[in-house]
Amino acid sequence: MAARYDLEGQLKKDIDAPVILFENVSKEYQQGTPALKNINIEIRKGEFVFIVGSSGSGKSTLIKLMLKEVKPTSGKIYVAGKQLSRLKRWNVSKYRRKLGVVFQDFRLxxxxxxxxxxxxxxxxxxxxxxxxxxxxxxxxxxxxxxxxxxxxxxxxxxxxxxxxxxxxxxxxxPVILLADEPTGNLDPKNSWEIMRLLEEINRRGTTVVVVTHNREIVDEMQKRVITVRNGIIVSDQKGGYAYAKNQYSNI
Amino acid sequence: MPRISTVIYSIKQGIKSLKRNRMFSVASIATMTACLFLFGIFYFLLSNLSHAIKNAETNVGVTVFFEEGISDAQIIAIGEEITLRAEVAYITFVSAEEAWERYKETSLNPEQIASFGEDNPLENSASYEVYLSDVSMQEVLVRYITSLEGVRQVNDSQEVANALNMVNRIVSIMTTIITGILIAVAVFLISTTISTGVSTRKQELSIMKLIGATDFFIKAPFFVEGLLLGMFGAILPLLGLYGIYHKIADFVSEKYASVFGTGMSLLGSAHVFARLIPICFAIGIGIGVLGTWLTLNRQLKKLN
Known part of the structure; x- marks a missing residue:
């Protein structure tokens, strides 16, 4: 990956250190249906990543796992230098301060x-x-x-x-900004305003992870796209939703 | 240590929550007021009763009569032996003449007295009156004195002592049971108030959790709420009890002073309230904090 510079023209440090790392992560809810199966994700500092997939694909579970709202059934998750399963209950609040979160329903x-x-x-x-x-x-x-x-x-x-x-x-x-369907309740104009802001925030050095199913935006922005379907990552590449979907449409 | 701004924030939030759940707050305070008010009434009863028993104890005595023809020296020796006992407060000698005079005064009319002429029918009834420092030791003492040589008869007042102790015990048990039930109701109501508070602030609390609020920060306002409920629940009944105690004390001293002489009066309010105030606050705050603690962890876990 090429070296990137921030607004002041300084080289971003540790650009290659993963800030989010999922190692063989599976999650089963109590009913027994697996939400995620053997997931491996590596997101580096300063990246802008879309996680796409239809509802029920498991993408929201990914956010919940990162926030330590739920625990994985198996596998390891590292976020911002912490292995989440080793995080004690009373340290969760301190950990969450490293993350910024926005939701579809704003939660103001x-x-x-x-x-x-x-x-x-x-x-x-x-x-x-x-x-x-x-x-x-x-x-x-x-x-x-x-x-x-x-x-x-x-x-x-x-x-x-x-x-x-x-x-x-x-x-x-925060080190990482997690956005769970941030444009889900917005019209196209407002959606684009939010996306521009997210891009600006990312340009200033914050790692941004956006869960969405807004195909138009994903296609237009040409960022890394991780596609989740039925709890499995079916595609992880730079480009658009359409690209990912076309390539794996038979899955 | 939390920051001062956090402490202020917690107090503000606690008060805000009290206002928001007005109905439950009022219900909790009312229950606690009822609980502590009743407790206070029983406490009045109990403390005055034990005061009365203490008084009565010093008036409950054992009367020791001697065998016929006993010498004065022997009587003195018996008196000395009794005085040596630890449970004995003091001892007085009543001569046969004194006993007869007393009997004449209290139990006979002039005609009856005249019929005895110069005779003293209680000639052999000189006695010691022994007063105890602890009524419960009466039985032991009576057994001891009976065993002494030269003692003919010992009259005790075990029944009076037993009756007093019985009343004391019944009132204590009733106080415990009634207060216990009321405390349970109060704790339950405070739990309900707090869980209502949690559910009305559900959104705020889950946001707080997501943006990294510590458990302390999340819980503190609820404990402030419980504490305030407890304090109000203690202050209100205390004010009521204070007014009532004065009324009762005045009433008793007016109404019964003439009947029982100076013996019948209630304990001073300063004496009673010096204990009742800290007890009520301890119970009130205890209920408030316990009620909060019992429900809070359970409710917060439900959030995520």
Missing amino acids: LPDRTVFENVAFAQRVIETPTRKIQKDTPRMLALVGLSEKMKSYPKELSGGEQQRVALARALVNN
């Missing part, structure tokens, strides 16, 4: 303003108030919502709400 707190929603992420990890006062407006400026700091989520459009969610996910400088 309806009774708090935009500012408070973003500040909440910092409050929760006990950031000093002074730093919160500085970081939160900066992050809201990045997602273009400086004007809406005092608004409540219900006063915003879907795209704006997702941008608040992004600001919240990013305010603590």
Whole structure:
């Protein structure tokens, strides 16, 4: 992989170290139906990766495994230098601070303003108030919502709400940004705005993993695409959804 | 150590949650108030009863009569032996003349007295009155004194002592049972309040978990909530009890002072409340924290 440079023109360090590594990971839920079968994934620092697949393919389980919301039935998962199965329960919260997460349904707190929603992420990890006062407006400026700091989520459009969610996910400088269907509830225009933001965030050095089934976006952006079908990775290459789908359409 | 801003945040969130689940908060506080109020009433009963028993104990005595023809020296020797016993508080000698005078005063009318003329029918009834420091030792003491040479008869007041102890025990048991039931109800209600709090804040809590909030950060507001419920549940009944105790004390001293003389009065409120206040707070806060603790881990595990 060619050396990459960040905005200041400095060489990104450790560009080749995997920040996410799945080794022979399988996951069976209690009903006994396997959600994932023998998965191997390696994602390097600074990568932008799409995980695609139809609903029920197991792609959301991948996100849940990375967040340590569920445990794998077998195999090992390393994220940001931690082997997740060795992570003690009381260290899970510290681990999760290295990840930023956004969801299809935004998951904002309806009774708090935009500012408070973003500040909440910092409050929760006990950031000093002074730093919160500085970081939160900066992050809201990045997602273009400086004007809406005092608004409540219900006063915003879907795209704006997702941008608040992004600001919240990013305010603590995560190593990895996980986005689970981030454009699922958005129209094409807003979807593209979110994707541009994700690209910008990635350009600044954060590893971005996007779970989606928005074919148009995946095709257009020409990033690495991991295709999951029935719990198996059927394709992992740079290119588009269509490419992956065509090649494995007989599976 | 948590940051001060975190502590403030937890307290604010706890209060907010109390307000949000107003119905359950009020129900919990009301139950706890009822619980501690009843406990307080029984505590009044119990502490005054044991006070009365202590008083009564010092008035419960054993009367020792001597064999006929015993010498004064022998009587003195018996008195000395009794005084040596550890359970004896003090001992007084009642001569035959004194005994007769007392009997005349308390039990006979002038006609009856006149019929005896100069005779003293209680000539052989000089006695010691022995007072105990511990009524429960009465039986042992009576056995000992009976065994002494020169002692004819020992009259005890075991029945009075037994009755007092019995009442004391019944009230204690009732207090324990009733308070126990009420505490269980209060703990249950607080658990319900907290689990309602968890479910109404489900979304917030799962977001908190996802963005790396520590268990302490997530749980602290709920403990604040439980603690506040417990404190309110202790303060309210204490205020009520304080008012009522004064009313009762006034009533008793007015109504019964003339009947029982100065002997009948309740313990001072300072004395009673010096103990009741910390007990109520300990129970209230204990219930609040226990109720929270019992339900919180279970509820939070459900989140993920």
